[in-house]
Amino acid sequence: MPLARIDLITGKSADYRRTVADIVYEGIIGPLKAPEGDRFQVITEHADNGLIADPNYLGIRRTKDCIFVQVTMNEGRTVEQKKAFFKHVADGLQQRLGLRHEDVLINLVEVRKENWSFGNGIAQYAE
């Protein structure tokens, strides 16, 4: 059920963007323990003046390559699961795309389980 919005700078390859999305998905079915196949993602490219990440907030050096990941999901995950998700995404982006660890902003938004319809106009998780 997570719906992930991924916002990044324009000009990366389609492969690069797909790999970002793959890594986020793997974190969702891994540390966040969503069922396999639970993949719904919106990936949007922005000109560099459309994506503003402070270059030094909390002493973390960010560049124009900073990727924003915002995931809406059901409530109920533990803090440990959330931490593991953050680490999974940052590590994966570095290992597979060479993205600096600093260049990843992640935010989670939690909702109730009846707040989803995955098709057919039905609230599949409501009961």
Add this chain to the structure above:
Amino acid sequence: MPLARIDLITGKSADYRRTVADIVYEGIIGPLKAPEGDRFQVITEHADNGLIADPNYLGIRRTKDCIFVQVTMNEGRTVEQKKAFFKHVADGLQQRLGLRHEDVLINLVEVRKENWSFGNGIAQYAE
């Protein structure tokens, strides 16, 4: 007060997109019982690699035409109202645009009533 984000594949007509937005709005003032005129919507087109909907999650067959609808609204709606909204949107899209029932993902995000300003820099719902 609902703010609806509608994400869909690029290449549909302006009429098609407007009708999607009309149907979502009618569900908001219908089953979700928002006041008439309470219409605030962002409609974004995406290349097919910018919108990823699993083609089989929960056994529901989705295509590239899958539309994502994310509605931020005040808390307080019942599960029955939410279910009726989901059904309204999926039925409307099928009846008026021929969209398959399976090709609709809907997510609701709930907030407090003081979290809105509809203009003039005032929190119109705060009291």
Add this chain to the structure above:
Amino acid sequence: MPLARIDLITGKSADYRRTVADIVYEGIIGPLKAPEGDRFQVITEHADNGLIADPNYLGIRRTKDCIFVQVTMNEGRTVEQKKAFFKHVADGLQQRLGLRHEDVLINLVEVRKENWSFGNGIAQYAE
């Protein structure tokens, strides 16, 4: 930590869009009391049929220039702080860009403090 999504009509200058973002940021570190430098913003332009704001909801006259501001932030702000933020943004847009007071829609989404990673794959606010 606030992540702000700013959606507006296409065709304004880069300076205009930057000033909108500056005003939102100043409201975040001002009335909402986020730390200085806490600036993460996504600014998206839309064709006029991609941004629908009712022209008269609650008796407020809106035009095609209406700007949507959606801010995801930690829970815990008071109603007074939220009201001051709304006023700051609407006043700033009018004073610095000549935008009508009516043409600003603002929505806040609140999350838990452990729901953020600002880089390095760490939940900086978790403890």
